[in-house]
Amino acid sequence: MRFSASAIALIVAGASALSIRSDGQSLVRRDEFDVPGQSPLKFCEADRANDIITIDEVVLTPNPPQAGANLTIEASGTVKQTIEEGAYVKLVVKYGFIxxxxxxxxxxxxxKNVDLECPIEKGKISITKDIExxxxxxxxxxxxxxxxxSADDEHITCLTATVMFGRKLFSDL
Incomplete structure (x- = not known):
């Protein structure tokens, strides 16, 4: 499913609420749940000491993502132990309350959607990926x-994001 692949790419490469004012300026509130960098990603929990991945930074361009635009994901972090086949993601995507x-x-x-494959070896990792x-x-x-x-049910990470896609104006067509 293409939607699933795009959603997973955003998360794997990985929401203070990010809103855009009518004058184009973003309002960003940063807290301990925010993933460092420039993205709508947030950590699900404040205590991430036992997570297998430490995320140093995620930058999305454009931020926020825009329908019909290429999205560039740049992410970096550290894998604390090798991630083997059998690792899994519990993925939930909502449209409003649906x-x-x-x-x-x-x-x-x-x-594979972010050009990686298992096993993901221990150490520093960085990803740059363009998604249409x-x-x-x-x-x-x-x-x-x-x-x-992980395949052994060890927590790798948990991320969440809230993204608003706006209506296209006639001037955007």
Missing amino acids: KLLDQTVDLCEQI LPKEIPPGKYIVNADVY
């Missing part, structure tokens, strides 16, 4: 939650 997707997906299958977002994304609020586990 649950579009609620499934468990194979991390090693999905991670369809222009047909319906306007509205999307909430993505990805809770990631």
Whole structure:
């Protein structure tokens, strides 16, 4: 499913609420849940000491993502122990209050979308990936939650993001 792959790519490469004022300026409130960098990503929990991945930074360009635009994801972090086949992601995608997707997906299958493959070796890692977002994304609020586990059910990380896609204006067509 292409939507699933795009959602997983955002999370794997990985929401203070990010809003855009009418004058184009962003309002960003930073807290302990915010993923460092420039993205709508947030950590699900404040205590991440036992997570297998430490995320140093995620930068999305453009931020926030825009329907019909290419999205560039730049992410860096540290893998504390090798991630083997069998790792999985509990993925939930909502459109407002409507649950579009609620499934468990194979991390090693999905991670190919960001040009990685399992095993993911221990050490520093960085990812740069361009994703073409369809222009047909319906306007509205999307909430993505990805809770990631190893094959042995050890917690890798948990990320969430809230992204607002706006309506296209006639001047944008």
